[in-house]
Amino acid sequence: xxxxxxxxxxxxxxxxxxxxxxxxxxxxxxxxxxxxxxxxxxxxxxxxxxxxxxxxxxxxxxxxxxxxxxxxxxxxxxxxxxxxxxxxxxxxxxxxxxxxxxxxxxxxxxxxxxxxxxxxxxxxxxxxxxxxxxxxxxxxxxxxxxxxxxxxxxxxxxxxxxxxxxxxxxxxxxxxxxxxxxxxxxxxxxxxxxxxxxxxxxxxxxxxxxxxxxxxxxxxxxxxxxxxxxxxxxxxxxxxxxxxxxxxxxxxxxxxxxxxxxxxxxxxxxxxxxxxxxxxxxxxxxxxx
Numbered sequence: 001x002x003x004x005x006x007x008x009x010x011x012x013x014x015x016x017x018x019x020x021x022x023x024x025x026x027x028x029x030x031x032x033x034x035x036x037x038x039x040x041x042x043x044x045x046x047x048x049x050x051x052x053x054x055x056x057x058x059x060x061x062x063x064x065x066x067x068x069x070x071x072x073x074x075x076x077x078x079x080x081x082x083x084x085x086x087x088x089x090x091x092x093x094x095x096x097x098x099x100x101x102x103x104x105x106x107x108x109x110x111x112x113x114x115x116x117x118x119x120x121x122x123x124x125x126x127x128x129x130x131x132x133x134x135x136x137x138x139x140x141x142x143x144x145x146x147x148x149x150x151x152x153x154x155x156x157x158x159x160x161x162x163x164x165x166x167x168x169x170x171x172x173x174x175x176x177x178x179x180x181x182x183x184x185x186x187x188x189x190x191x192x193x194x195x196x197x198x199x200x201x202x203x204x205x206x207x208x209x210x211x212x213x214x215x216x217x218x219x220x221x222x223x224x225x226x227x228x229x230x231x232x233x234x235x236x237x238x239x240x241x242x243x244x245x246x247x248x249x250x251x252x253x254x255x256x257x258x259x260x261x262x263x264x265x266x267x268x269x270x271x272x273x274x275x276x277x278x279x280x281x282x283x284x285x286x287x288x289x
Contacts, residue, residue: 001025003148004057006050006073007093008036011119012063014126015092015152017042022151029053051078059148060089066236067095074103080110088113090145092133094172094233096240097162098247100136104161113141116161118168120175121153122228129153134171136164169244172237176258176275178212179234183279186220191286197221216276225273225280234275235262 001024005016008030019026020042029050030036036046047053050073054060060083064070070093074080083089089107091100091114100116107114115137125131131153135142142157149155158167185208189199200217203209219225238259245252265273265281273280283289 001058001148002027002056004029004054004060005044005063006030006053006060006079007063007065008039009063009065010123011092011126012061013038014123015061015063016044018126018129018151019148020044024148024151027053027057049077051082054079054087055082055084057084057087059145060087061148062089062091062093064093066093067099069093070095071099071103075106080107080112083110083112085111088115088141088144090115090117090148092117092119094118094168094237094240095165097136097165097169097244100165101162104137113138113144114161115141115145116164117145117149117155118164119152120168120171124228125153132156132171134158134164134167136161136166165240166244169237169241172234173241173252173255175212176234176238176262176278177254178210179216179276179278180258180261180282182210182213182217183220183276183282186217187279187282187286187288191288216274219274219276220279225277227272227274229275230271231262231266231273231275231277232271234278235259235266238262 003019003024004027005012006029008028016026016028016039026044028036028039028044029047040046062070104114115135117133117135119131119133121131129152133149133153133155135155135157136159186196190196238255241255265278270277270280
């Protein structure tokens with residue numbers, strides 16, 4: 001297929017590379033062109049304008065920073081007008097459900113199909129093709145997109161437009177909150193004189209075990225907060241969850257608490273750490289290194 005990828009960042013680069021390696025004809029655009037140029041050796045065509053990247057595309061993937069940027073790229077740069085009538089736009093960015101529904105409606109007026117399909121699994125999942133993909137939109141569009149999704153991982157159709165973003169918010173609520181639980185528990189043990197590494201080993205396999213404990217807990221043990229998913233992105237997702245909760249009249253006190261904790265960490269200079277860097281904020285509050 002002819003596929004355009006808009007946004008060549010931490011996730012966009014490995015995903016576009018996988019599309020090239022799978023034999024698709026790939027057109028790429030990024031606001032900072034140098035990031036897109038890295039894909040040229042893999043056969044991608046690099047464009048200076050987003051509208052030029054999508055003109056011949058059967059499927060357009062958006063991997064952009066937030067909903068406002070997605071809206072700007074789609075509707076203020078000529079992309080929507082440049083799309084073929086039978087094109088399918090798959091927005092794999094993490095944005096608010098209401099924004100996804102708005103984009104879908106505006107594209108529908110132009111005869112363009114749309115799916116919101118945010119992912120979980122981080123850059124490692126993107127590189128390895130093991131992402132979990134949560135998809136909102138019409139079943140026919142989902143069926144059409146499956147060959148593309150299979151390049152990236154496992155896709156699940158969860159409901160109408162916006163439902164994919166709701167599922168991603170649920171994912172990010174669980175991830176952000178669980179990182180906090182793991183960090184606080186391991187710091188308690190260290191403060192009390194136990195080995196964090198041995199405590200992690202001891203509870204592995206029990207009810208407290210999780211992928212967060214194994215992956216992020218190990219980062220905490222090693223004090224390695226190289227960003228795979230940044231603190232700032234985690235905060236954005238929690239704020240999107242709270243905005244959606246307010247919109248539908250849902251009280252989310254646990255998410256509200258963790259939104260404040262991540263916000264405090266960022267105010268204290270932790271913006272570019274991995275989201276497991278909440279450990280650093282909690283350690284600082286307890287006078288620990």
